[in-house]
Amino acid sequence: xxxTWRIVESSVIVLVVLLQxxxxxxxxxxxxxxxxxxGLQRIGAKLLDGVVVWNDRRSxxxxxxxxxxxxxxxxxxxxxxxxxxxxxxxxxxxTNVTLSFVGENRPQETHDSASKYESVDTYxxxxxxxxxxxxxxxxxxxxxxxxxxxxxxxxxxxxxxxGAMVSGLPGIGKTALAKEICKCLGVTTIFLNAADIYQTxxxxxxxxxxxxxxxxxxxxxxxLLIDGIEAIAGSRRALADSQSTLEIGVLGAxxxxxxxxKSSSHRVFVLSTTSRPGxxxxxxxxxxxxxxxxxxEPPTQSERLAILRIITRTWQCDKLGDTFLNQVSESxxxxxxxxxxxxxxxxxxxxxxxxxxxxxxxxxxxxxxxFEQALAVTYPSVLQMHHVLQKQQESVSTVIYRDxxxxxxxxxxxxxxxxxxxxxxxVSLIEPLEDCTRFLRFGTTPPKGxxxxxxxxxxxxxxxxxxxxxxxxxxxxxxVSVQCSDLLTKIVGDTEKALRELFATARNAAPxxxxxxxxxxxxxxxxxxxxxxxxxxxxLSILLVEMDGFSTSRIKLxxxxxxDEARMAFLKQHVVVLAxxxxxxxxxxxxxxxxxFDIHIxxxxxxxxxxxxxxxxxxxxxxxxxxxxxxxxxxxxLARYMAKQTSGLSAGDLSAILREAAMAxxxxxxxxxxxxxxxxxxxxxxxxxxxxxxxxxxxMPFFVRRHNEKDSSKRFNARQPYxx
Numbered sequence: 001x002x003x004t005w006r007i008v009e010s011s012v013i014v015l016v017v018l019l020q021x022x023x024x025x026x027x028x029x030x031x032x033x034x035x036x037x038x039g040l041q042r043i044g045a046k047l048l049d050g051v052v053v054w055n056d057r058r059s060x061x062x063x064x065x066x067x068x069x070x071x072x073x074x075x076x077x078x079x080x081x082x083x084x085x086x087x088x089x090x091x092x093x094x095t096n097v098t099l100s101f102v103g104e105n106r107p108q109e110t111h112d113s114a115s116k117y118e119s120v121d122t123y124x125x126x127x128x129x130x131x132x133x134x135x136x137x138x139x140x141x142x143x144x145x146x147x148x149x150x151x152x153x154x155x156x157x158x159x160x161x162x163g164a165m166v167s168g169l170p171g172i173g174k175t176a177l178a179k180e181i182c183k184c185l186g187v188t189t190i191f192l193n194a195a196d197i198y199q200t201x202x203x204x205x206x207x208x209x210x211x212x213x214x215x216x217x218x219x220x221x222x223x224l225l226i227d228g229i230e231a232i233a234g235s236r237r238a239l240a241d242s243q244s245t246l247e248i249g250v251l252g253a254x255x256x257x258x259x260x261x262k263s264s265s266h267r268v269f270v271l272s273t274t275s276r277p278g279x280x281x282x283x284x285x286x287x288x289x290x291x292x293x294x295x296x297e298p299p300t301q302s303e304r305l306a307i308l309r310i311i312t313r314t315w316q317c318d319k320l321g322d323t324f325l326n327q328v329s330e331s332x333x334x335x336x337x338x339x340x341x342x343x344x345x346x347x348x349x350x351x352x353x354x355x356x357x358x359x360x361x362x363x364x365x366x367x368x369x370x371f372e373q374a375l376a377v378t379y380p381s382v383l384q385m386h387h388v389l390q391k392q393q394e395s396v397s398t399v400i401y402r403d404x405x406x407x408x409x410x411x412x413x414x415x416x417x418x419x420x421x422x423x424x425x426x427v428s429l430i431e432p433l434e435d436c437t438r439f440l441r442f443g444t445t446p447p448k449g450x451x452x453x454x455x456x457x458x459x460x461x462x463x464x465x466x467x468x469x470x471x472x473x474x475x476x477x478x479x480v481s482v483q484c485s486d487l488l489t490k491i492v493g494d495t496e497k498a499l500r501e502l503f504a505t506a507r508n509a510a511p512x513x514x515x516x517x518x519x520x521x522x523x524x525x526x527x528x529x530x531x532x533x534x535x536x537x538x539x540l541s542i543l544l545v546e547m548d549g550f551s552t553s554r555i556k557l558x559x560x561x562x563x564d565e566a567r568m569a570f571l572k573q574h575v576v577v578l579a580x581x582x583x584x585x586x587x588x589x590x591x592x593x594x595x596x597f598d599i600h601i602x603x604x605x606x607x608x609x610x611x612x613x614x615x616x617x618x619x620x621x622x623x624x625x626x627x628x629x630x631x632x633x634x635x636x637x638l639a640r641y642m643a644k645q646t647s648g649l650s651a652g653d654l655s656a657i658l659r660e661a662a663m664a665x666x667x668x669x670x671x672x673x674x675x676x677x678x679x680x681x682x683x684x685x686x687x688x689x690x691x692x693x694x695x696x697x698x699x700m701p702f703f704v705r706r707h708n709e710k711d712s713s714k715r716f717n718a719r720q721p722y723x724x
Contacts, residue, residue, distance in 0.1 A: 014644055023048070023070050023097055042099035051091050057405070071218070071349055117150055127177070131337075132310045133303025137294050139451065141166070141181055141271070142564050144292045148269045149187065149221045150574045161292040162262045165285070167277040168296035169508055171338025173380055174273040175227050176298070181271075188222040190215060194231035197250065205246065212256040213268075221267035229272035229290075230279045238279070251263070251281060258289040298336055298508055299384075305329040307337055311344045315366050324368050331561035334380035334478050334509030346374035382508050383478055412466050416617075417610025417650075418459065421601045423449070428599050429576055433476040438723055447598035449547060451519075453582040456605035457650035460580040463603060464515050467578065477511040477576075484521040487533070495535050496542045505545040511574045519579040520586040520694040540588055547577060547596045563566045605650050611642035614651050618658055623672040631679055642684060650686065 023044065047061055053072040061070050091097065118140070120142045122269075127138045147160040161196070166174045182189040192212055199205045211234070216224040232250045261268050272290055274280060284290050297306060308325045332340065347370040349469040412422050431438055432446035439446055452460040466481035487498050506512040523540050564713075579597070582589060591597060604616060614637040624638065632638045646654060661683040665675050 001457075004551065006142065010506070014146075016446035023072060029700075030608070045091060045095050048091045048095075049099060053089060053091060064433050071108070071214075080580060089493070091326045117185065118144055120146065126184050130174060130180055130310070131176060132306030132308075133324050133337075134173060134296070136297055137166070137177060138181060140294055141177075142185075145181065145269050145271070146224065149185075149223075162268070163258065163272065163286065164294060165277065165290045165298065166271070166273045166290035166294045168297065169277065169336055169382055170275045171707050172296050172298065172336040174296060175273070178225050178227075178271050178273055178338070180502060182223050182225060185223070186531060186573060188216075188220070189225055190218040191225045192227065194226055194228045194233075198231055198246065203244075203249075209250060209253045210257060213261070217266050222269075223272045224268060226270065226272040228274060229284070230276050231273045233280050233284045234285075235279060235281045236654075244322070255283055255289070255571065258284075259287075262288050297509075298334060298572075300560075301329050301333075304332055304340060307340050308344070310343060312366070315348070317460045324371065328371055328375070331375065331509050332530040333379075333476075334382060336381065339378065339381050343371075343378045344608045347371045347376060350374060361683050376647070380478060380509050382505055412470065415459070415463060415466050416613040416688050417606035418463060418603060421452075421463060421603055422466075424599065424601055429467065429513070429578070430470060432574070432576075433471060434474075446574070446576075448575070448595075449577045449579070449590070449597035450599045450601065451597040452578070452585070452601050452603055453584045454580075454582070455605070456582055457652035457700075458603045458605055459651045460603050461517060462651070464578060464580060467513070471513060477513050477574075478509045479513045479515065480506060480509075481515045481517065485515055487522060487539075492535070496538055499542050500540060506575045507573065511576075512573055513576045513578055516577065516579040518581065520581045520583065521585050523591050525586065525588045526590075539590070542597065547591070562704065594638050605648060608643050608647070609650070611646055611654060612639050615642050615658075616653060622658060624680070625676050638677070638680070642680075645684060645688065652686060657687050 051059065053059075055072065057070070057072050059070055082622050103348065124135055124140050128135050131138075136464045141164055144161050144164050148162060166178060168174050179191075180607065190212060197205055197209055197212075199208055213224065216222045219570045232247070232254055234247055234251065236248065236251065250644045251572075258270065259267075270290060277293075277295075286295065295698060299311060306327055308329055309322075312325065326341075332343070335343070348367060349371045350373055354360075354370075428447050428450060436446060454460050458693070461588045464481075468481070471477045471479055487495055487502070489495050489498070502514070506514050523543055524536055524538070525539050526540060577597075584592070584600070592600075616635065619639060624635070626633045626635070626638070632641055640655070642654075646657075658680070662675055663681040664682060666671055
């Protein structure tokens with residue numbers, strides 16, 4: 001009877017004679033003729049006479065004047081009397097030694113494996129029931145794996161792939177897909193976390209890796225699953241720069257092990273995953289090693305719906321559950337599987353907390369309200385390192401339900417004096433996200449770039465924030481705000497790398513709106529960069545290439561493509577660049593041409609009606625004492641008077657007037673509970689005098705100018721102070 005034992009320490013060991021042992025021979029040379037092997041089979045017991053062995057022990061044997069590696073497996077123990085060690089044994093002349101080569105089936109395995117595996121469609125259907133939106137990736141991997149584990153015999157012999165690499169964003173489901181495939185196939189699976197391969201002593205890491213590959217060979221047919229292969233297969237150029245000899249040695253051992261599997265008939269498939277395929281050495285992909293590449297893209301709306309249904313299939317939802325999940329899937333662009341799971345967990349936790357507070361007996365029911373609250377605080381993980389507009393709790397209900405025919409643009413309700421700009425943004429930016437097929441009526445494509453121009457303080461950033469709130473409120477797209485000055489670094493090459501990664505992140509989170517504030521800092525006119533690195537010129541070149549979209553899969557909109565699939569395909573790769581600048585003349589002409597920044601929107605200073613609306617809205621939050629004045633006795637009267645007197649001032653200047661009045665009131669009396677009209681008039685006089693005395697190009701904020709002047713009594717006022 002065969003038994004496998006683990007080695008333990010003992011003070012007294014009584015060795016036993018082995019009845020049967022299988023010896024697996026590792027050859028580092030050409031396989032000898034069969035007659036020589038049969039002779040070795042007969043003298044195997046004599047060659048190994050007296051050798052102490054245990055299961056999975058590795059040793060070496062000298063024969064034909066050469067030394068080869070061997071491994072002892074499947075030992076049958078011959079136990080006599082008490083005190084015999086059940087872990088160690090010795091080979092003698094009576095031991096039956098069976099010699100086999102690595103990769104051959106063991107003598108007792110005589111079954112036909114032709115009927116072992118089912119069809120690929122069966123496996124794909126089984127995997128799709130556990131993981132949503134991975135059918136095409138599972139099919140591609142299954143075909144490669146089955147071709148390796150069960151090669152087809154025919155007249156045309158094709159060398160099957162011995163490995164595959166699955167890449168994708170963190171949390172997209174790479175490891176889950178690989179494990180589910182191994183589970184469905186039912187073959188021996190050896191899981192390896194690549195980061196755990198490193199050992200303390202020199203050379204132990206390489207030995208550990210080789211040992212794992214040998215184990216996979218011994219248990220063939222098998223699948224070796226390497227999670228995070230970039231940890232042991234980093235680029236040699238990067239490793240050489242960091243002088244990391246340990247990683248270079250492990251990479252060499254990995255390549256040698258893959259080459260051993262590729263050059264023999266071993267039925268071992270190496271399935272690896274990585275979230276950074278660019279960091280993996282190119283040699284791992286070449287020469288038939290891990291040459292089968294599968295890149296998992298962020299899920300589409302239908303794939304997100306399938307994932308949500310799988311996650312919530314055991315939940316007790318209200319009667320609108322399925323309809324609501326469809327709306328959630330449309331509002332979660334850029335979400336990967338892990339993000340959707342986090343969203344559902346937050347919704348479930350909110351449901352359980354509510355049931356506990358209300359002491360509801362029975363099974364908790366997840367409803368629409370819980371998902372609305374969870375969506376307000378959940379964002380795509382790919383955008384965690386970037387500034388994303390936060391949703392407001394009071395507008396959460398509009399995130400889920402929206403009427404495409406009677407759309408509400410409530411985010412622009414606080415923007416005054418920009419009717420033309422808002423209408424242009426609606427048509428060029430928001431409408432394509434809502435329904436791109438509207439552009440098909442005119443045989444055109446939506447614009448990719450929109451430039452906001454105007455003097456400082458005119459409201460460009462405020463208008464961009466309104467756009468961000470609108471697209472996020474309606475669940476149309478992700479909005480990423482970029483400070484251009486943050487992209488510039490002192491390290492050569494890092495600035496361009498940061499810009500490329502930013503666009504790659506936006507494409508992964510598509511549909512997405514990228515907002516560049518003060519874009520003139522990264523796209524100035526070429527030829528004026530005096531630095532030796534020419535960083536700005538190279539950065540402009542990267543920006544032009546990214547906006548042209550050469551690195552993305554461009555989908556041509558045709559009148560025949562009006563289906564939901566075409567719309568989903570468009571949204572999956574749609575990235576809009578929204579930028580602002582105070583002076584369009586500072587930008588390079590190449591970036592202003594059609595095809596990049598197609599639309600230019602000028603945002604000027606507000607007119608009288610717009611100033612009245614801005615001031616009236618600002619006064620709602622300020623406790624003004626209107627009883628202190630006999631004429632300006634209401635909020636409307638004060639707003640009307642200020643709007644008439646502030647011609648040429650920006651929205652920022654109007655807000656600064658009221659802020660300066662409040663500060664002046666607090667300087668006189670910190671305990672005051674209302675703002676007197678007197679302080680408002682003084683701040684208004686100061687703002688008008690500052691705007692009159694200074695030009696727009698050199699004008700300082702009026703409240704700074706006021707405190708810098710030594711003699712405030714000599715200030716010139718363009719308007720006589722108002723007296724009640």
